[in-house]
Amino acid sequence: MENLIDWSKVPNDPVFQLVFPQREMLDPEQYHDVETLLRKGHAQDSLARVIQRIRLDLNPYPAGQLTHNVPIFEGRPLWGLQHKYRETVLFFPFHGQSCHAYCTYCFRWAQFINMEGVKFASKDTVDLVAYLKAHPDVTDVLITGGDPMIMRTTLLRKYLEPLLIPELDHVQNIRIGTKAIASWPYRFVSEPDADDCLRLFEEVIAANRHLAIMGHFSHPVELEPEIARAAIQRIRNTGAQIRMQAPIIRHVNDDPEVWASIWRTGVRLGLIPYYMFVERDTGARNYFEVPLVRAYEIYRQAYASVSGLSRPVQGPTMSAFPGKVRIMGVITLRDIMDDRMIETFSRAHGGVPAIHADEPVLICDFTQARDPALVKTVFFAALDPHVTWFDQLRPAFARERFPFADEGDRERILPSYSVTECLLH
Numbered sequence: 001m002e003n004l005i006d007w008s009k010v011p012n013d014p015v016f017q018l019v020f021p022q023r024e025m026l027d028p029e030q031y032h033d034v035e036t037l038l039r040k041g042h043a044q045d046s047l048a049r050v051i052q053r054i055r056l057d058l059n060p061y062p063a064g065q066l067t068h069n070v071p072i073f074e075g076r077p078l079w080g081l082q083h084k085y086r087e088t089v090l091f092f093p094f095h096g097q098s099c100h101a102y103c104t105y106c107f108r109w110a111q112f113i114n115m116e117g118v119k120f121a122s123k124d125t126v127d128l129v130a131y132l133k134a135h136p137d138v139t140d141v142l143i144t145g146g147d148p149m150i151m152r153t154t155l156l157r158k159y160l161e162p163l164l165i166p167e168l169d170h171v172q173n174i175r176i177g178t179k180a181i182a183s184w185p186y187r188f189v190s191e192p193d194a195d196d197c198l199r200l201f202e203e204v205i206a207a208n209r210h211l212a213i214m215g216h217f218s219h220p221v222e223l224e225p226e227i228a229r230a231a232i233q234r235i236r237n238t239g240a241q242i243r244m245q246a247p248i249i250r251h252v253n254d255d256p257e258v259w260a261s262i263w264r265t266g267v268r269l270g271l272i273p274y275y276m277f278v279e280r281d282t283g284a285r286n287y288f289e290v291p292l293v294r295a296y297e298i299y300r301q302a303y304a305s306v307s308g309l310s311r312p313v314q315g316p317t318m319s320a321f322p323g324k325v326r327i328m329g330v331i332t333l334r335d336i337m338d339d340r341m342i343e344t345f346s347r348a349h350g351g352v353p354a355i356h357a358d359e360p361v362l363i364c365d366f367t368q369a370r371d372p373a374l375v376k377t378v379f380f381a382a383l384d385p386h387v388t389w390f391d392q393l394r395p396a397f398a399r400e401r402f403p404f405a406d407e408g409d410r411e412r413i414l415p416s417y418s419v420t421e422c423l424l425h
């Protein structure tokens with residue numbers, strides 16, 4: 001807080017907005033309900049009920065995480081794992097399910113509040129190792145949370161070492177998702193077990209694995225402190241790579257210069273820009289969300305102002321139910337066809353293309369998908385300047401459907417669990 005927040009700019013300072021809840025994050029009615037109960041000095045349980053109702057309204061587990069990502073293995077759901085994309089298994093170590101940062105937009109907020117005992121978490125790696133042995137297609141394990149770097153090294157070691165056995169040689173990439181370089185860089189520099197942590201990273205690499213630190217960076221100010229730079233240097237000296245990712249968030253980083261600066265500074269420090277995400281449809285989304293077309297424009301302007309070394313960055317990307325959807329561009333039919341072509345095309349399609357020839361549309365594609373056949377599928381969506389998430393997109397050119405099915409798929413994997421049932425159970 002001393003390093004990252006400019007207190008003379010509060011409440012508009014981006015990192016202040018990142019970590020301090022704001023009144024406008026709740027809608028006025030929700031705010032009023034809680035305020036009334038607090039003023040009346042109401043019993044704890046009625047307060048808890050109202051809060052629980054608000055939480056359920058905030059879509060705690062978006063994109064089928066609870067119902068579709070938890071794998072069933074030998075007849076039993078493995079609650080500490082998520083397996084959505086063939087190559088990559090997410091692992092949620094029990095001791096890593098809290099965080100130094102507590103971002104106000106956190107899409108894992110439901111993990112932190114003990115929502116009726118539902119938590120993706122595993123206390124050991126027995127299930128994970130068995131599952132990975134049975135799935136030779138899996139090349140990546142992403143250790144996530146919360147923030148796994150909240151753990152002491154002795155604990156982290158307990159979760160990492162079992163992945164290094166020869167039988168799991170197909171797991172060539174071990175990723176750790178963390179914001180600790182920004183939010184607690186001391187973890188890698190001056191804490192008593194910092195050196196031991198770096199030794200552990202070296203052991204992972206010595207076992208012929210790529211160690212990818214998936215660093216969450218929301219703003220370039222996070223890369224300025226000397227201590228953060230020391231952390232980066234020390235991590236890179238182990239042979240690990242640090243990639244950068246974050247969502248685009250109103251009030252925090254909805255500005256092309258901010259993104260260009262994150263990537264430029266990051267590349268200078270040896271980091272690799274990886275994802276620019278769209279804020280997910282959970283929590284205080286109304287406060288944070290940025291229209292897709294605006295997110296794309298921010299991405300485009302930032303991308304246009306950096307060198308190729310920043311351009312591995314993919315975005316703006318939505319982690320939606322069927323997969324990761326990227327906005328690739330905005331065009332009109334007239335941009336790609338002359339009048340004669342539009343007319344011919346139009347005659348063949350009941351006159352529709354001509355009517356829509358000047359309507360801008362979003363070009364989207366899947367960079368990841370539950371169904372690998374969908375990867376790289378391109379589709380066109382009507383450009384509505386207010387749309388902020390995948391499920392609000394409508395097909396362009398007055399088509400009835402997108403060229404991918406999503407409804408049929410929703411039945412799969414955990415048919416007996418609806419989200420509400422999971423929350424109650």
Ligand SMILES: *Cc1c(COP(=O)(O)O)cnc(C)c1O
Pocket residue numbers: 069082084085088090142319324367368
């Ligand atoms: C993003 C994501 C991954 C990793 O995808 P990559 O494109 O390989 O980085 C894995 N699992 C889930 C559920 C994800 O959302």
Ligand code: SF4
Pocket residue numbers: 098099100101102103105106107108109145146147178179216
């Ligand atoms: S760093 Fe990640 S897990 Fe931690 S609060 Fe922020 S978004 Fe959530």
